Amino acid sequence: MKPVDPKAFATDRILKNLQGNTIKGHGREHTTHIFIHFNANCIPAVKEWVRSFAEDNLTSSKKQLEEREAFKKEDKPGGLFSALFLSAAGYKALGFTDVQTKFSDPAFKAGLKARRTQTNDPTTNKWEEGYRHESHAMILLADDDPKRMGNFTKVLLDVLDKFSRIDVVEYGDAIRNSALAGIEHFGYVDGTSQPLFLKDEIESYEQLHGVTLSPPSPNLKFDPSADTNLILIPDPYVTPHPEKPSFGSYFVFRKLxxxxxxxxxxxxxxxxxxxxxxxxxxxxxxxxxxxxxxxxxxxxxxxxxxxxxxxxxxxxxxxxxxxxxxxxxxxxxxxxxxxxxxxxxxxxxxxxxxxxxxxxxxxxxxxxxxxxxxxxxxxxxxxxxxxxxxxxxxxxxxxxxxxxxxxxxxxxxxxxxxxxxxxxxxxxxxxxxxxxxxxxxxxxxxxxxxxxxxxxxxxxxxxxxxxxxxxxx
Known part of the structure; x- marks a missing residue:
C-alpha cells in the first residue's frame, strides 16, 4: 500500500471509519484513561451508550487529520479527542460469544493477566488494585485544554456509573525539554523511532535526513515508512464492504x-x-x-x-x-x-x-x-x-x-x-x-x-x- 494521503478519495473512506490515534498520534498534551467493567444486568443501556458515544464523541482518523492540518496552517488547536477500546472479556459481556473464532490473535483473546508469563510481568497481586479486576473497556480522552477535558470527564463518569463499575482513572501529561521535544521521566527524548504511514511525514523524513526512500538513496540507513497493515486489520465484526472499509487495531496498555x-x-x-x-x-x-x-x-x-x-x-x-x-x-x-x-x-x-x-x-x-x-x-x-x-x-x-x-x-x-x-x-x-x-x-x-x-x-x-x-x- 502506498503512503496514506488523507486527501485521496479512497483513503478518505477508510479514515472516516477508523478511530484516531492509530496511523498518527493525537498530539494532545493531556490524557485521561478510564477503565470500566460493564454491569451484567445493564447491557442494553451499555450498548445504547456506546452507540451514542460513537456518534457524538469518537474522533475519527479523518477528523483528527483535518484538525492536524488546521493546526499546521492556522495554528488552530484541535478539540477534545476520544477513543474507545474493548477487551475480549468486554466483547463477551456485550453478548459476542464467538470472540474466540472471530479474532485470530491468541494474546488478545486470553487477555494480559493470562499472558503475563509470556512477558515476565509481575504476579497480579503486585499490580495496582484497580487493574486486578476484569476490564471490559477503556476510554481515552485527550486535550490541550485540561479544564475542558476535566469537565467532560466528570460528566462522563456520572453517566458510566449508571451501568458500569469504574475500576481505574489514569491521567497523563506530556513533558517537554527546552527544544519542545517530548521526553519521559528519565529525561530522554521519547517516541523518536516510529513507523510512518502518512505521505507528508515520509516526505519530511526524506527532507530532514537528505535521503530518498523510493528508490533508496545510497545514504539511506533506515526506512521508517510502513504499510497500514502493520497496525490495522479488518474489523472482524463488520461485513466487508468495498465502499465503506472498516478497520481496527489491537491495542496494548501498560502502566510502567x-x-x-x-x-x-x-x-x-x-x-x-x-x-x-x-x-x-x-x-x-x-x-x-x-x-x-x-x-x-x-x-x-x-x-x-x-x-x-x-x-x-x-x-x-x-x-x-x-x-x-x-x-x-x-x-x-x-x-x-x-x-x-x-x-x-x-x-x-x-x-x-x-x-x-x-x-x-x-x-x-x-x-x-x-x-x-x-x-x-x-x-x-x-x-x-x-x-x-x-x-x-x-x-x-x-x-x-x-x-x-x-x-x-x-x-x-x-x-x-x-x-x-x-x-x-x-x-x-x-x-x-x-x-x-x-x-x-x-x-x-x-x-x-x-x-x-x-x-x-x-x-x-x-x-x-x-x-x-x-x-x-
Whole structure:
C-alpha cells in the first residue's frame, strides 16, 4: 500500500471509519484513561451508550487529520479527542460469544493477566488494585485544554456509573525539554523511532535526513515508512464492504512506573567509573546514553560520544551495521534491543507507540536535578501501542528481544530499561559491560543494575471500527 494521503478519495473512506490515534498520534498534551467493567444486568443501556458515544464523541482518523492540518496552517488547536477500546472479556459481556473464532490473535483473546508469563510481568497481586479486576473497556480522552477535558470527564463518569463499575482513572501529561521535544521521566527524548504511514511525514523524513526512500538513496540507513497493515486489520465484526472499509487495531496498555532516582544513581556511579578524573564530569552522561542508546536530547550514541548532533530529537537515519561489536552502541542498549534495524523481519515487529508520562515531579528535568531530587515512585509512562498482532509484535519484542539475555548475542543481558527477568533468573542477566573507550567494547566497565521500570497493571484491547460501534445491537 502506498503512503496514506488523507486527501485521496479512497483513503478518505477508510479514515472516516477508523478511530484516531492509530496511523498518527493525537498530539494532545493531556490524557485521561478510564477503565470500566460493564454491569451484567445493564447491557442494553451499555450498548445504547456506546452507540451514542460513537456518534457524538469518537474522533475519527479523518477528523483528527483535518484538525492536524488546521493546526499546521492556522495554528488552530484541535478539540477534545476520544477513543474507545474493548477487551475480549468486554466483547463477551456485550453478548459476542464467538470472540474466540472471530479474532485470530491468541494474546488478545486470553487477555494480559493470562499472558503475563509470556512477558515476565509481575504476579497480579503486585499490580495496582484497580487493574486486578476484569476490564471490559477503556476510554481515552485527550486535550490541550485540561479544564475542558476535566469537565467532560466528570460528566462522563456520572453517566458510566449508571451501568458500569469504574475500576481505574489514569491521567497523563506530556513533558517537554527546552527544544519542545517530548521526553519521559528519565529525561530522554521519547517516541523518536516510529513507523510512518502518512505521505507528508515520509516526505519530511526524506527532507530532514537528505535521503530518498523510493528508490533508496545510497545514504539511506533506515526506512521508517510502513504499510497500514502493520497496525490495522479488518474489523472482524463488520461485513466487508468495498465502499465503506472498516478497520481496527489491537491495542496494548501498560502502566510502567519508573524509579528515576535509581536510574540516575546508577548513571552517576557508572559515569564516574568511565570518567574518574576531575574535569571530565560532563562526559559522564555517556553512561546513561549507553543504557538507552540515545543521549537525553535524542542524539544516537551510535553517531558520537557526545550529544547535540543536528536535529537530535528527530534524527533516525542510522542502523548498526558499522558497529557489530557494540563498542559505540552496546547490544544491550534499549533502542538497539527494541529495534535492531537489521532487515524486513525486524521492521515487521515494530508497533505504533503512543505513550505519555504520568505522575508529578517536584524538580523539573530542565534543571538537571541530582539523583536525590528525583522520584523513586509515583511517576512513569502510560505505555500504549497499536499493532496487527499483540502476540507477534508487542509480546515478541518484550519476550524475544527485551527479556532475552542472549539477544542479539550471548551474554548481552536483558534490556536495562524495559527488560523483565523470569522468576529465579540469574543476576548475570542484569550485569553489563559498558565500553571503557568509545568504539571499543573491551575492556569494559562492568556494572549490575536493579530493575528501573515496574509494570503496575494493564490490559489488551481492540480498537473497533467506528462503523461497528455505531451499529452495536
Amino acid at each position: 512506573e519508573q524509579n528515576v532516582r535509581a536510574f540516575k544513581e546508577a548513571e552517576e556511579k557508572v559515569g564516574k567509573k568511565l570518567f574518574p578524573n576531575l574535569g571530565d564530569e560532563s562526559k559522564r552522561e555517556l553512561a546513561g546514553a549507553y543504557l538507552v542508546g540515545r543521549f537525553e536530547d535524542g542524539s544516537p550514541v551510535l553517531m558520537d560520544d557526545e550529544d547535540s548532533i543536528l536535529n537530535s530529537a528527530s534524527f533516525n537515519n542510522f542502523d548498526y551495521s558499522n558497529d557489530p561489536s557494540g563498542g559505540r552502541c552496546p547490544h544491550f542498549a534499549h533502542i538497539r534491543k527494541a529495534n535492531p534495524r537489521r532487515d524486513a523481519f525486524d521492521k515487521s515487529k515494530t508497533m505504533a507507540r503512543r505513550g505519555i508520562p504520568f505522575g508529578h515531579r517536584n524538580v523539573d528535568t530542565e534543571l538537571d536535578p541530582i539523583a536525590k531530587q528525583t522520584p523513586e515512585s509515583g511517576v512513569g509512562l502510560l505505555f500504549m501501542s497499536y499493532q496487527a498482532s499483540i502476540e507477534t509484535q508487542f509480546e515478541f519484542i518484550q519476550q524475544s528481544w527485551a527479556n532475552s539475555a542472549g539477544f542479539p548475542t550471548g551474554g548481552t543481558g536483558i534490556d536495562p530499561i524495559i527488560g523483565q527477568s523470569a522468576a529465579g533468573a540469574p543476576s548475570s542477566e542484569r550485569t553489563y559491560k559498558l565500553p571503557q573507550a568509545y568504539g571499543t567494547p573491551v575492556p569494559g566497565v562492568e556494572a549490575t543494575f536493579d530493575q528501573f521500570v515496574t509494570m503496575k497493571g494493564g490490559e489488551y484491547f481492540f480498537a473497533p471500527s467506528i462503523t461497528f460501534l455505531k451499529s452495536l445491537v
